[in-house]
Amino acid sequence: MEWLWERSDEEGDEPLLVTNMLQNGRSVRGLSEIAGQGEHVTPHGKKCFNAGPVLAHAPDARALDFALILEHGYSLAVLESARSCLAEWAAGADAINLTDGQASRSSFFGDVKKDLDRAVSFGGNNGWSGSDAAASHVMSQRLSDRGSRRLRELLRRARHTFHAF
Numbered sequence: 001m002e003w004l005w006e007r008s009d010e011e012g013d014e015p016l017l018v019t020n021m022l023q024n025g026r027s028v029r030g031l032s033e034i035a036g037q038g039e040h041v042t043p044h045g046k047k048c049f050n051a052g053p054v055l056a057h058a059p060d061a062r063a064l065d066f067a068l069i070l071e072h073g074y075s076l077a078v079l080e081s082a083r084s085c086l087a088e089w090a091a092g093a094d095a096i097n098l099t100d101g102q103a104s105r106s107s108f109f110g111d112v113k114k115d116l117d118r119a120v121s122f123g124g125n126n127g128w129s130g131s132d133a134a135a136s137h138v139m140s141q142r143l144s145d146r147g148s149r150r151l152r153e154l155l156r157r158a159r160h161t162f163h164a165f
Contacts, residue, residue: 001030003098004055007075013052014038018067020060031057041070053077058084061149 008015015038017031022042034040039049043066053074056067058081067076077098080086090097090104097104 001034001055004034004053004075004077007053007077008038011053011074013050013074015052016041016049016054016070018042018054018056018059018063018070020058020063024057028057031055041066055079059086060084064089 004015015034017034017038017040019040019042022040034055038052041047041049043062051070051074054067054071054076056064056078058079059067064078067078078086087104088106091106095104
């Protein structure tokens with residue numbers, strides 16, 4: 001959280017906390033401080049707010065897309081959780097891991113990543129089995145929330161279909 005406050009001081013604006021729902025930011029120590037001193041927004045809200053550095057906490061695809069829109073011209077930090085694995089998004093977005101300063105790396109082999117990028121560009125591919133990782137990666141390519149959820153569902157169905165043989 002210290003990084004966000006440093007960015008806020010340097011960029012001259014209060015931070016924005018983006019969560020899936022308002023109650024998500026109230027139960028985590030540090031997030032409530034950001035929500036209280038800065039702004040706390042969700043993709044569902046209609047509240048007006050000032051721009052500033054953005055912290056997206058355990059976002060789903062919709063909240064992540066919202067955070068990416070809000071961060072325009074400001075810094076962005078994204079915290080994943082066990083339920084919101086964003087490693088492939090981070091790799092696709094060339095994100096820096098703030099805990100170790102290293103660039104995020106994809107766990108996909110080069111050919112697999114190229115095929116996935118092609119599948120996103122051409123509308124789908126039934127040969128995928130890593131649905132969560134694939135959906136995380138395509139979010140870095142700015143596929144919509146609906147598109148990434150649909151891809152995840154199609155890949156899960158395809159995996160069950162292929163395993164049935």
